[in-house]
Amino acid sequence: MDERVLIRNVQVVSPGGETRTGDVLMADGRWSFPTTTPGDCRVIGGTGMVLLPGLYDLHAHLREPGREDSETIETGVAAALAGGFTGLTAMPDTVPPVDNGGMVHSLRDIAGRTAGFSIEVAGCITRGRLGQELAEIGEMQSRGAVMITDDPEPVSNPQVLRRALQYARDLGVLVATTCDVKELSGSGAMHDGSVSYRLGLPGLHPCAEEIGIARDIRLAQSCGSRIHIRGVSTARSVETIRRYKSEGVAVTAEAFPHHLLFTDADVGEYDTSFKVKPPLRPESDRLALIQAVRDGVIDVLATDHTPHTWFEKTRDFGSAPFGMTGLETALSALHEGLIAPGRLSWETLVERFSTAPRRLLGLEVPVIQEGSAVNAVLFDPAREITFSPETLKSRSHNTPYLNRTLKGSVVWVAIGSKVMVDRLERAGD
Ligand SMILES: [Zn+2]
Structure with a gap:
């Protein structure tokens, strides 16, 4: 299902553009920067977070x-x-x-x-x-x-x-x-x-x-x-x-x-x-x-x-x-x-x-600009993440970070109109 998501007050880092902080809307698999609050969409509080191309x-x-x-x-x-x-x-x-x-x-x-x-x-x-x-x-x-x-x-x-x-x-x-x-x-x-x-x-x-x-x-x-x-x-x-x-x-x-x-x-x-x-x-x-x-x-x-x-x-x-x-x-x-x-x-x-x-x-480079296709990662620098055998998705665990906690975590990933990763709910965004 196509998701409409408004990320509020987020820092946006994109090639070909100045880094800026504001509201970003994902709708029909594309980005826009609305000046008024659109209705009928999920709202993510992005204060302190960074939105990056995938x-x-x-x-x-x-x-x-x-x-x-x-x-x-x-x-x-x-x-x-x-x-x-x-x-x-x-x-x-x-x-x-x-x-x-x-x-x-x-x-x-x-x-x-x-x-x-x-x-x-x-x-x-x-x-x-x-x-x-x-x-x-x-x-x-x-x-x-x-x-x-x-x-x-x-x-x-x-x-x-x-x-x-x-x-x-x-x-x-x-x-x-x-x-x-x-x-x-x-x-x-x-x-x-x-x-x-x-x-x-x-x-x-x-x-x-x-x-x-x-x-x-x-x-x-x-x-x-x-x-x-x-x-x-x-x-x-x-x-x-x-x-x-x-x-x-x-x-x-x-x-x-x-x-x-x-x-x-x-x-x-x-x-x-x-x-x-x-x-x-x-x-x-x-x-x-x-x-x-x-x-x-x-x-x-x-x-x-x-x-x-x-x-x-x-x-x-x-x-x-x-x-x-x-x-x-x-x-x-x-x-x-x-x-x-x-x-x-x-x-x-x-x-x-x-x-x-x-x-x-020679692949297409994702950007976060008005009208560009969605391919992005929301990162929360304040969120801690612990890498344990229970949480790792890889079949192998040969990492020095096993059972260690780092500060800063991917919290959401979207490609096109699909949300691929969503860790926001747990934190009660
Ligand atoms: Zn290699």
Whole structure:
């Protein structure tokens, strides 16, 4: 049923417009800014709340097909909506991997049944993600793949990556690479530094990422292709990207919220929920990354939502898999850690986490303007949210925020004329 909702006195943050506070009406799936109070609608008191365009996650592992014990498309979408996302790109590292047109087609078919929510499908760069032969890039694109990536693996052979970049350039497909020199990272489990020495864990040397990033961008430059760099985590990586951008290379870069909010010290006493790749880095890298998100060297924020079962993540630190979930926690965590203390603005967050990822893929960018289609999130900075096994929508709970409470919560999400999330009633709005 079409809902008519008036949100009163809310702060509206929208690309292409000044942030302003006032009344906003959702009717027939479109926004308007009424000057008199309309009748026949639900009224939400929005004082102190922020209305944002729906976020978009360019980097989510949904595990279907093959590992539905850790996540499915359905549970991943529920987690995304709960966290304020209205669209995402599903990573191709499923079992089997998405490396052919038929797989893209069948995944898009499943995703298409998820009404209202936009799921885009990424394909692999190489067949089986093995780094040897190119996957069916043209075939996957013609079936609707928006991006190719071997994430979480790099394309180790530079000649294979060069051919992929040339091919993708001619087709207009976005190549997204995860940068890691495997000979350097080896069996490392966390950042190579004082904390890994103290814990006696094998280190992941930052050179593995930094050399990988320099190599991949240089290859893209040499073939006149654009490239998207995933999971930037060190200050030197940022400086390499900054330099190539200043030379006019068509490189874009992505960072994950956990690298902006945690350091390697948070691993504490072998807490596997902090085992991620690239690993959590020292404070100086974290601060450089925040600055890069602010000044635009980092174009996109993405969660790298990586579900693992309890059984997998409770192994010892050395053998537990890399990755944490992020769809449900990212916005509240960034709010508490960076926005509330004044280190990141809502406008920058919207650019990096809603506008830029969609623009990269050529998708429609949601705005909140007179007459524009509804695709938005209402966020209450004063509302606390606790992430417990009972409340999490994701099938996996491998997040450092498990059983923790954050200040600031998504309270309402709408797409078109449908309300997808509504936590307002409980608070007695
Ligand atoms: Zn990933």
